[in-house]
Amino acid sequence: MGIPDAAQDLSTEMEVDAFRRIFPLRFFERHLSESLRPDGRQLGKARDTIVNLGLVSTADGSALAKIGSTTMLAAIRMEVMTPSTDSPDEGCIGCYLVVLFSIPAEAAPVISKRLSDTILSSGMIDLKELCLVSGKAAWMGYLDIYCLDADGALFDAALLAAVAAFSNLQIPIVALNDNGRIVAVTGEKDQDNALITEKEAVNKEKRKLTLKNIPFSLTCILHKNYILADPTTEEESIMDTLVTVVLDSSDQMVSFYKSGGAALAYSSAIKSCVELARKRAKELKQILGEMDID
Amino acid sequence: MLLSVLQTGAVSSASGSAYAEFGNTKVIVSVFGPRESKKAMVYSDVGRLNCNVSYTNFASPTLGQGTDHKEYSSMLHKALEGVIMMETFPKTTVDVFALVLESGGSDLSVLISCASLALADAGIMMYDLITAVSVSCIGKSLMIDPVTEEEGCEDGSFMMTCMPSRYEITQLTITGEWTTPNINEAMQLCLDASSKLGEIMRDCLKQSASASDE
Numbered sequence: 136m137g138i139p140d141a142a143q144d145l146s147t148e149m150e151v152d153a154f155r156r157i158f159p160l161r162f163f164e165r166h167l168s169e170s171l172r173p174d175g176r177q178l179g180k181a182r183d184t185i186v187n188l189g190l191v192s193t194a195d196g197s198a199l200a201k202i203g204s205t206t207m208l209a210a211i212r213m214e215v216m217t218p219s220t221d222s223p224d225e226g227c228i229g230c231y232l233v234v235l236f237s238i239p240a241e242a243a244p245v246i247s248k249r250l251s252d253t254i255l256s257s258g259m260i261d262l263k264e265l266c267l268v269s270g271k272a273a274w275m276g277y278l279d280i281y282c283l284d285a286d287g288a289l290f291d292a293a294l295l296a297a298v299a300a301f302s303n304l305q306i307p308i309v310a311l312n313d314n315g316r317i318v319a320v321t322g323e324k325d326q327d328n329a330l331i332t333e334k335e336a337v338n339k340e341k342r343k344l345t346l347k348n349i350p351f352s353l354t355c356i357l358h359k360n361y362i363l364a365d366p367t368t369e370e371e372s373i374m375d376t377l378v379t380v381v382l383d384s385s386d387q388m389v390s391f392y393k394s395g396g397a398a399l400a401y402s403s404a405i406k407s408c409v410e411l412a413r414k415r416a417k418e419l420k421q422i423l424g425e426m427d428i429d
Numbered sequence: 430m431l432l433s434v435l436q437t438g439a440v441s442s443a444s445g446s447a448y449a450e451f452g453n454t455k456v457i458v459s460v461f462g463p464r465e466s467k468k469a470m471v472y473s474d475v476g477r478l479n480c481n482v483s484y485t486n487f488a489s490p491t492l493g494q495g496t497d498h499k500e501y502s503s504m505l506h507k508a509l510e511g512v513i514m515m516e517t518f519p520k521t522t523v524d525v526f527a528l529v530l531e532s533g534g535s536d537l538s539v540l541i542s543c544a545s546l547a548l549a550d551a552g553i554m555m556y557d558l559i560t561a562v563s564v565s566c567i568g569k570s571l572m573i574d575p576v577t578e579e580e581g582c583e584d585g586s587f588m589m590t591c592m593p594s595r596y597e598i599t600q601l602t603i604t605g606e607w608t609t610p611n612i613n614e615a616m617q618l619c620l621d622a623s624s625k626l627g628e629i630m631r632d633c634l635k636q637s638a639s640a641s642d643e
């Protein structure tokens with residue numbers, strides 16, 4: 136008796152949970168043939184998404200993004216540094232993803248790198264806005280993303296959290312003191328008032344960055360001729376071909392990523408993925424728009 | 430400090446988890462296991478416990494991380510190993526991962542209490558819940574659950590981890606200058622606070638258990 140036959144016989148007697156553990160692929164394929172997934176979603180639908188801003192008071196900008204159960208907390212701290220000589224008018228951003236707990240350690244640097252590439256190449260942030268004194272001082276933003284709960288689609292949640300954190304970012308007030316160094320101005324009035332008028336205040340008030348071309352991403356799984364959007368960890372572990380499409384607010388493609396895997400992506404599959412990503416970008420734009428982000 | 434939030438089940442991908450906010454100190458702990466561990470090459474007929482404490486980069490208002498937090502992982506391990514029944518999960522490992530989101534003082538005691546709640550949420554067998562309370566002494570006065578500024582000017586610190594129902598102590602850490610009457614008073618304060626905290630933790634577990642039954 137071959138294994139497929141055993142599955143057929145056993146499947147009528149086994150409990151659902153046991154079947155899910157022992158024959159995961161068959162369990163999913165049974166659902167896919169009805170165009171559904173075990174959690175009841177349609178194939179092209181993403182999970183409920185929530186974004187919360189400004190949770191961390193000690194950081195200059197922060198956001199928490201939840202896609203289903205995947206939870207990412209992003210926080211940005213700004214520090215002053217000297218810009219490099221090739222680009223004296225620009226600041227820079229450093230991205231770092233900390234993935235704790237259950238994810239294989241190799242996944243974290245990959246997502247970090249893809250995230251920083253996507254943010255820089257999308258042109259969301261104009262690095263010239265980060266300049267303080269040309270050639271001498273500019274802002275360096277340290278973006279830290281902490282994964283509090285990992286349930287698939289890590290890149291999507293991380294990008295959403297990063298974008299929301301940047302929109303929440305307020306650049307602190309600094310002034311140039313007599314020694315030519317940049318000093319933080321805390322905003323206390325009494326004694327410092329006199330000092331502030333002497334110092335040349337570089338920023339008059341806390342300002343926000345202008346964000347153009349906000350990137351939105353959607354990760355899909357390709358399996359035979361099905362395309363599943365926004366996979367959970369269980370789905371990701373069974374079907375290994377992941378495709379991530381990143382579009383910006385004017386529906387132009389910022390990045391496309393397919394990491395090998397058993398299924399080949401024909402151009403029809405790619406077009407469907409881009410179409411799904413477009414719908415998702417509209418949803419995400421609406422969610423961010425409800426929180427007053429342009 | 431005021432206990433504002435104590436909840437379990439914050440991390441769905443973990444076997445058990447807990448999130449606690451004591452004043453400004455915010456901590457999230459996840460427990461995985463018992464599961465296979467790649468590190469354990471040797472057969473052992475008792476289980477193993479692996480603890481890891483990390484701080485976020487924005488945990489403290491000053492830039493960068495504090496340097497004395499590497500020992501928190503081993504201190505957490507020592508506090509927990511006395512209370513977990515290791516014989517119930519031979520050959521496997523229980524992993525406890527703690528993340529301090531914001532540090533407002535008494536970090537280690539909040540970590541320990543939150544970790545024991547997460548272990549209970551994961552269903553790991555223990556002799557009792559453990560609660561940790563810390564007391565600082567400044568001159569002649571004692572302060573329970575000090576915040577960061579109070580910790581900065583303390584003359585001595587006293588941290589006690591105990592099992593409230595069994596009235597047994599699993600870990601006691603005393604540093605600095607203490608007089609004997611002060612130590613006795615601190616111990617009494619900690620025991621009282623522990624039993625109160627133990628009741629609050631039990632209520633929290635009961636609520637989450639009855640919520641999941643519905």
